[in-house]
Amino acid sequence: MSRTLLIDPVTRIEGHAKITVRLDDAGAVQDTRFHVVEFRGFEAFCRGRSVYEMPALTARTCGICPVSHVLTGAKAGDAILGVEPPPAARQLRRMMNLGQILQSHALSFFHLSAPDLLLGFDSAPGARNVFGLIDAEPEIARRGIRMRRFGQEVIAALGGRKIHPAWAVPGGVLGNIDPEALERLRTEHETIVHDAKWAWARYGELVDAHPAEVAAFGDFPSLFLGIVSQDGNWEHHDGLLRFIDAEGNRVGEDFPAERYADVIGEVADADTYLKSPYHLGAQGGKAVGPEAPGTYRVGPLARVNLAERMGTPLADAALAEFRGEFGRVPLGSFHYHGARLIEILACVEQLGELLNDPDLGRGPLRAEAGINHLRGVGVSEAPRGTLFHDYRVDEDGRITGVRMIIATGHNNLAMNRTIGQIAEAFVTGPDVAEGVLNRIEAGIRAYDPCLSCSTHAVGQMPLVLRVEGPDGTLLHEVARG
Amino acid sequence: MAGVNLKIDGVEIEAPAGENLMQAAVRAGVRVPGLCQLDGLSVVGACRMCMVEIAGTPRPRPACATPVGESMDVHTDTPRLREHRRVLLEMLFAEGQHICAACVASGACELQNLAAELGVDHVNFTPPPTRLEMDLSHPRFGYDPSRCVLCTRCVRACAEVEGAFTWGVAGRGRETHLVADLGVPWGEAESCTSCGKCVSACPVGALFEKGTSVGERRVPRALVSTLTARRERESHREVLK
Numbered sequence: 015m016s017r018t019l020l021i022d023p024v025t026r027i028e029g030h031a032k033i034t035v036r037l038d039d040a041g042a043v044q045d046t047r048f049h050v051v052e053f054r055g056f057e058a059f060c061r062g063r064s065v066y067e068m069p070a071l072t073a074r075t076c077g078i079c080p081v082s083h084v085l086t087g088a089k090a091g092d093a094i095l096g097v098e099p100p101p102a103a104r105q106l107r108r109m110m111n112l113g114q115i116l117q118s119h120a121l122s123f124f125h126l127s128a129p130d131l132l133l134g135f136d137s138a139p140g141a142r143n144v145f146g147l148i149d150a151e152p153e154i155a156r157r158g159i160r161m162r163r164f165g166q167e168v169i170a171a172l173g174g175r176k177i178h179p180a181w182a183v184p185g186g187v188l189g190n191i192d193p194e195a196l197e198r199l200r201t202e203h204e205t206i207v208h209d210a211k212w213a214w215a216r217y218g219e220l221v222d223a224h225p226a227e228v229a230a231f232g233d234f235p236s237l238f239l240g241i242v243s244q245d246g247n248w249e250h251h252d253g254l255l256r257f258i259d260a261e262g263n264r265v266g267e268d269f270p271a272e273r274y275a276d277v278i279g280e281v282a283d284a285d286t287y288l289k290s291p292y293h294l295g296a297q298g299g300k301a302v303g304p305e306a307p308g309t310y311r312v313g314p315l316a317r318v319n320l321a322e323r324m325g326t327p328l329a330d331a332a333l334a335e336f337r338g339e340f341g342r343v344p345l346g347s348f349h350y351h352g353a354r355l356i357e358i359l360a361c362v363e364q365l366g367e368l369l370n371d372p373d374l375g376r377g378p379l380r381a382e383a384g385i386n387h388l389r390g391v392g393v394s395e396a397p398r399g400t401l402f403h404d405y406r407v408d409e410d411g412r413i414t415g416v417r418m419i420i421a422t423g424h425n426n427l428a429m430n431r432t433i434g435q436i437a438e439a440f441v442t443g444p445d446v447a448e449g450v451l452n453r454i455e456a457g458i459r460a461y462d463p464c465l466s467c468s469t470h471a472v473g474q475m476p477l478v479l480r481v482e483g484p485d486g487t488l489l490h491e492v493a494r495g
Numbered sequence: 496m497a498g499v500n501l502k503i504d505g506v507e508i509e510a511p512a513g514e515n516l517m518q519a520a521v522r523a524g525v526r527v528p529g530l531c532q533l534d535g536l537s538v539v540g541a542c543r544m545c546m547v548e549i550a551g552t553p554r555p556r557p558a559c560a561t562p563v564g565e566s567m568d569v570h571t572d573t574p575r576l577r578e579h580r581r582v583l584l585e586m587l588f589a590e591g592q593h594i595c596a597a598c599v600a601s602g603a604c605e606l607q608n609l610a611a612e613l614g615v616d617h618v619n620f621t622p623p624p625t626r627l628e629m630d631l632s633h634p635r636f637g638y639d640p641s642r643c644v645l646c647t648r649c650v651r652a653c654a655e656v657e658g659a660f661t662w663g664v665a666g667r668g669r670e671t672h673l674v675a676d677l678g679v680p681w682g683e684a685e686s687c688t689s690c691g692k693c694v695s696a697c698p699v700g701a702l703f704e705k706g707t708s709v710g711e712r713r714v715p716r717a718l719v720s721t722l723t724a725r726r727e728r729e730s731h732r733e734v735l736k
């Protein structure tokens with residue numbers, strides 16, 4: 015195997031999203047499959063390296079949400095050192111995570127999804143992108159760009175102007191917030207609050223315009239997983255993990271990161287390279303459906319559904335509206351978009367609190383310690399959902415084993431199910447119209463999966479859709495990208 | 496001592512006899528790139544990065560290991576030399592595994608600086624079948640063979656300045672690596688005084704302080720040079736008394 019390694023390499027989960035739809039004798043949808051190629055060999059890549067390098071190494075391995083890997087890797091490192099980072103360091107890490115969620119959500123909503131929602135799923139593919147959006151509604155594009163930049167500036171104010179700041183380290187963080195950047199952020203903050211409010215209001219109209227998609231995009235009962243705060247409110251970085259069912263009832267006890275393997279199992283599917291995690295307890299009685307017991311979702315919708323309250327005024331008002339319209343636990347994956355906008359409000363508000371905290375960054379930033387535990391698990395809420403890093407080390411702190419569960423992995427079963435639903439609703443025989451492909455793409459995109467193919471802001475997701483007969487013979491194939 | 500007159504990149508200079516071309520170049524305001532040379536340590540001429548062309552000599556010569564000569568006409572930066580250095584550099588990268596974004600030395604690395612200087616930003620490489628593991632057995636320091644460029648600066652700093660003779664080189668080809676004492680983990684090397692001179696001498700991120708993370712290399716690289724210069728000065732003073 016020979017490959018090109020940059021001195022500064024970023025390896026992404028590459029490839030086409032491949033979807034197989036199998037029809038029955040009557041030409042109706044019988045089964046669907048979503049296959050993605052996962053980057054493998056990562057464990058071998060890390061083995062023998064120092065635990066101190068892991069935040070940076072894992073960030074290189076996934077180029078899509080490096081900041082989340084840096085933060086989660088640092089938390090797994092904290093656990094190996096057996097230390098709690100100093101309060102100032104924890105606060106700054108939280109701040110970076112908020113910046114990360116904000117910039118990622120802004121990209122996902124304004125650049126990737128707004129063209130579908132605003133221009134319509136059947137609109138010409140050539141214009142159904144961020145440029146088409148700029149033509150049709152420059153205001154939404156402009157605000158999206160501004161919001162994303164604000165989030166990125168929060169990250170840069172902490173980690174410096176590097177693409178992937180390896181700024182969080184086991185025990186704490188490498189540096190304090192840049193005072194000049196802090197001033198700038200304080201000044202800009204009000205505009206961003208305004209933009210976030212505006213986006214939420216605008217979203218209401220968009221939902222009303224797409225009743226068919228709201229119904230077909232992965233509207234099914236499932237469990238939800240995410241971190242919750244001590245008082246059961248929205249949380250993104252510190253706290254216990256919680257599962258709820260489709261009615262909002264707690265499933266099992268809340269658990270700390272290091273106990274995840276007692277609660278979550280993984281099935282390795284031969285033909286989807288992604289492993290599919292499921293809730294173990296769901297096997298015995300808590301099944302959420304005969305096809306896929308234990309299916310759960312993570313990410314914005316899960317976090318919002320888990321939360322008693324968001325914890326800040328604007329986000330709580332939005333949450334109340336959201337629940338007023340769609341119920342206590344909205345189940346459709348279309349609602350990921352709404353949840354993302356509620357989270358944008360929460361991030362912006364919480365960032366406001368941090369930016370104006372006179373004690374921000376005061377005190378020590380790093381706890382020093384040797385290797386005190388041979389295993390460490392870190393968890394954090396990445397924009398796309400719960401991210402676990404599980405490291406094993408030898409007594410010198412050299413990595414002997416790595417296991418990671420990424421948001422796209424958690425959501426794998428649910429994404430499969432979503433595509434099935436969309437296919438059932440829109441595929442009526444071997445001939446598949448462009449609009450169906452668009453809807454499938456949008457159905458996947460609702461989860462904002464971290465496939466490099468899902469982050470094409472311009473043009474479409476590289477996608478291959480195979481329609482097969484009952485015996486597996488290829489009836490029709492559409493490919494693009 | 497009589498001076499020697501020569502020309503480096505067109506600049507006429509006078510250098511003391513016995514000085515090497517790398518030192519003399521500094522008098523002409525020219526910095527010749529090199530990895531294995533470090534002021535205060537003996538010269539080994541191992542890395543070949545400092546090759547220069549001398550008019551009338553068929554093949555390039557290592558500046559660090561070539562004494563100045565009367566009327567020499569030296570060129571340090573020709574297209575041929577650039578190409579040669581680039582190839583060398585790519586080989587060094589390809590032999591190891593350099594992920595600057597995860598490296599303690601990033602931002603303070605002589606190899607990385609050279610790459611930037613020579614415009615090397617991609618390397619084609621085949622991952623080695625066996626990976627040499629990091630040695631993190633020493634309580635204060637770590638050694639990462641996959642970042643070692645085998646310049647032996649650490650070996651010489653340890654032997655010539657500290658007098659401990661802890662480090663040696665073992666293995667062949669791709670498997671060449673440093674060994675502490677007779678091949679024990681660094682932390683078990685009885686000769687090691689934990690002085691850290693080797694770490695300070697390392698041009699890259701192969702030797703580092705434990706517990707440091709990306710871009711956190713703190714040890715001053717000039718430490719060994721400063722120490723040797725000071726010793727030299729002090730010993731002169733002894734003589735004068």
Ligand code: SF4
Binds near residue numbers: 594598600604606
């Ligand atoms: S030793 Fe230098 S070139 Fe190698 S990874 Fe570290 S910074 Fe990069």
Ligand code: SF4
Binds near residue numbers: 643698
């Ligand atoms: S460890 Fe550093 S100083 Fe020693 S040989 Fe390797 S690169 Fe040179």
Ligand code: FES
Binds near residue numbers: 559
């Ligand atoms: S510096 Fe001259 S050969 Fe290495």
